Amino acid sequence: MNRVRIMLVDDDYDFRVCLAIDLKGYGCLVHQFENGRVALDAASDGSVEFDILVTDWKMPLRYGDELIEELREGGFTQPMILWSSNLPLPKCVDATLVLGKNVGLSGLTAAIRQCLQTP
Numbered sequence: 001m002n003r004v005r006i007m008l009v010d011d012d013y014d015f016r017v018c019l020a021i022d023l024k025g026y027g028c029l030v031h032q033f034e035n036g037r038v039a040l041d042a043a044s045d046g047s048v049e050f051d052i053l054v055t056d057w058k059m060p061l062r063y064g065d066e067l068i069e070e071l072r073e074g075g076f077t078q079p080m081i082l083w084s085s086n087l088p089l090p091k092c093v094d095a096t097l098v099l100g101k102n103v104g105l106s107g108l109t110a111a112i113r114q115c116l117q118t119p
Contacts, residue, residue: 001112002027007050009039009067011059022105036062040070050078052115054108057084065092079115083108 006028010016013034020030031048033039036059042048053071055064062070068080072094079096089098096115099107 001109001116003029004112004116005029005031005049005051006112007031007033007039007043007048007053007055009033009036009053009055009059009064011035011056019105019108023109026109035059036064036067040067043071043076044074052078052112053080054112055080055082057082057090058086065090065095068092068094081108081111081115 006023008016008020008030011034016032020032023030031050033042036055040062043050053068055067057064064082068082071080080094081097081099082090082092082095083099083101084090085101087100089100092098097111099111
């Protein structure tokens with residue numbers, strides 16, 4: 001997953017920072033955002049480019065499924081993973097995958113590889 005640009009969106013600061021460190025250990029370039037509104041603004045104005053989006057579902061200001069829907073409406077075609085610790089998992093027709101956070105880092109990295117079709 002070397003040099004994969006990940007847009008990571010999660011309102012839980014500690015979780016987001018730890019996950020970003022782990023993903024950087026796999027060689028990923030991680031752009032972190034604390035909510036969907038800030039992430040949408042960054043993607044829309046071109047200040048961040050990404051190969052894949054990984055977003056939490058329940059966040060203040062904009063839920064992850066709303067972020068994905070708005071990015072799709074804006075013409076973004078990159079793979080987008082909605083993952084959540086809330087059960088049951090939300091339905092999000094615009095997401096490439098919907099995962100539970102219980103899959104852990106290994107499950108997430110496998111999902112990223114699957115979405116990007118990389119070894």
